[in-house]
Amino acid sequence: MRPFDLQRPDSLEHARNLSTGETATLIAGGTNLLDLMKLQVEVPERLVAIDRLGMNEIQATEDGGLRIGALVTNTATANDARIRSDYPVLARAILAGATQQLRNRATTGGNLCQRTRCYYFTNIDQPCNKREPGSGCGAIEGIARLHGVLGTSSSCIATYPGDMAVAMSALDATVEIMGADGSERSVPVRDFHLLPGDTPWRDNVLETGEIITAVTLPAPVEGKQLYRKVRERSSYAFALVSVAAIIAMDGDTIARADLAFGGLAHKPWYDPRLSDLLVGKAPDAALFDSAADLLLDNAQGYGENDFKIPLARRTLAAVLAEATETEL
Numbered sequence: 001m002r003p004f005d006l007q008r009p010d011s012l013e014h015a016r017n018l019s020t021g022e023t024a025t026l027i028a029g030g031t032n033l034l035d036l037m038k039l040q041v042e043v044p045e046r047l048v049a050i051d052r053l054g055m056n057e058i059q060a061t062e063d064g065g066l067r068i069g070a071l072v073t074n075t076a077t078a079n080d081a082r083i084r085s086d087y088p089v090l091a092r093a094i095l096a097g098a099t100q101q102l103r104n105r106a107t108t109g110g111n112l113c114q115r116t117r118c119y120y121f122t123n124i125d126q127p128c129n130k131r132e133p134g135s136g137c138g139a140i141e142g143i144a145r146l147h148g149v150l151g152t153s154s155s156c157i158a159t160y161p162g163d164m165a166v167a168m169s170a171l172d173a174t175v176e177i178m179g180a181d182g183s184e185r186s187v188p189v190r191d192f193h194l195l196p197g198d199t200p201w202r203d204n205v206l207e208t209g210e211i212i213t214a215v216t217l218p219a220p221v222e223g224k225q226l227y228r229k230v231r232e233r234s235s236y237a238f239a240l241v242s243v244a245a246i247i248a249m250d251g252d253t254i255a256r257a258d259l260a261f262g263g264l265a266h267k268p269w270y271d272p273r274l275s276d277l278l279v280g281k282a283p284d285a286a287l288f289d290s291a292a293d294l295l296l297d298n299a300q301g302y303g304e305n306d307f308k309i310p311l312a313r314r315t316l317a318a319v320l321a322e323a324t325e326t327e328l
Contacts, residue, residue, distance in 0.1 A: 001038050005046045009053065012211065016180050018048045020209040026050055028071055029105035031098070032114040039122055041131055051107075055213055058082070064219035067176075070109030070212045074164065075100070077108065086220035089244050092227040093167035099236050109212035112165055112175065112192065115203060116158040116266075117238055119143055129155045130200040137200075144302040146238060149309055151265040156200030157302055160193055160267050161238045167227060169260035169268040170244035174216045180209025189215070190260075193267030200266070223248030223256050224323045230263075230315055239263035241312045247323035254278045254324065261295070264312060271295055283324035288317040 009015040019026050025044035027033055028051050036042040055069035058080050066087070068077055077083055078094040094103065120126040120138040127136035137156050139147050147157045168189040175187045193204050206212070226245045231237040242262035248255045257278035261269040273294055281287050292313040299309050321328050 002040065002043050004037075004044055006049060007046060008049050012050075012053060012178060012213075013182065015048055015050050015053065015211060016178070016182070016209050018046070019211070020180055021046065022208070024048055026211065028107040028110040029073070030110075031102050031106045032110065036115065036122070040124055041122055050211070055109075061216060066217045068108050068215045068217070070214055071107050074098075074103040074106045074108070074111060077164075078103065087167075087171060087217055087225070089170060089225035089227050089246060090164070090167040090217075092225075093163040093229075093242075093244060096227060096229045096242075097163035108164075108215055111162055112189075112212060112215070113204065113206070114162055117161045118147065118158040121158060130158060130196075133199075133201055140302055143304060145304045146240070146263075147302060147305050148265045149299045149301055149305060149312075150261075150269055150296075151195040151267070152300060152302075153196045153198065153200070155198055156196035156266065158196070158200070158266060159238075159263055160203075160265065162268075163227075163229065163239065163242060163262060165189060165193070166242055166260050166262040166268045167244040168215060168217075169270045170246055170258045171217055172258065173218070175212055176214040176216060177206065178211050178213050180207070184213075186216075189268070190270045196266045221246065221248070221256065226319055226323055228315060228319050230311060241308060241315045243315055243319045245319050245323055247320070249324060252282050253280055254283055255280075259316075259319075261312070261316075264299075264308065278320075283320065283326045285317070285326075285328050288320045288326075288328075289313075291320065292316050 007018050023045035027047045027049050055071040057069050059067045061067050074094045078091045084091045120128045121130050127138045148159045173189045175192050177185050223246045229239045229242040239262045244260045246258040257275045259274050
């Protein structure tokens with residue numbers, strides 16, 4: 001690991017001022033960043049530690065939702081009684097990721113900003129446009145088992161590795177961001193992460209000096225909430241495919257269908273066409289097949305990850321069948 005300067009600001013304003021340089025990086029729990037620094041994928045000259053600046057409470061909002069501070073740990077979020085009761089898909093997604101020790105350190109804001117676990121990104125001897133723009137994407141013709149099949153580009157086929165953000169996308173949460181000048185803006189979680197396009201080094205919409213301050217969940221809605229994660233082993237593994245679902249029935253027809261997917265793309269994947277297709281219909285195998293056709297209409301495998309396309313189809317069908325109590 002290369003030498004670095006560690007700064008502990010005493011306020012958000014101080015943190016913003018310290019983090020405006022190109023060689024400065026914010027750190028909270030450090031569960032992802034420290035690994036990348038050891039591998040020399042990330043080589044910041046200055047770390048700005050914000051873990052003592054508050055933002056560590058979960059508060060009720062005026063409209064009946066919850067505001068989760070950026071420094072609330074994943075353990076605290078998953079164990080909160082209000083989250084477990086009203087947003088169980090979020091608790092289940094968090095508990096499906098990493099180990100208890102990592103969840104004790106990982107924070108809401110840091111989790112959203114975690115970087116891909118692509119083998120080529122984490123190996124500085126391999127080509128990676130995300131790490132070194134213009135060097136190429138080694139995964140396209142290489143080892144691509146964990147890689148994307150939706151929203152990829154000729155520059156990058158890496159996937160976003162997290163679970164929490166997938167559930168937040170299904171819940172239609174909002175990210176609160178403070179700018180370098182003290183201004184504030186809100187971005188839907190569904191729009192926070194970016195597809196690779198021609199700029200795969202940009203993971204999300206954050207600009208230099210901006211800091212996530214909270215994530216806001218809307219008021220809870222009726223319906224069954226599920227999180228299914230398919231992985232190569234039962235613990236501490238990234239998703240091959242994951243599905244976060246909020247499904248409500250009105251008699252024999254689907255009244256609500258909010259679905260988000262992990263393991264398939266450079267960002268948590270949300271396709272509003274699925275809700276339009278499912279709502280108002282009676283659930284059956286044919287409808288679930290149609291939903292899978294719509295989800296995967298532009299999917300592209302890269303050899304080793306071709307299996308993800310039929311796996312996503314089967315996982316979506318299984319989740320919809322469980323949520324609607326339909327026999328397949």
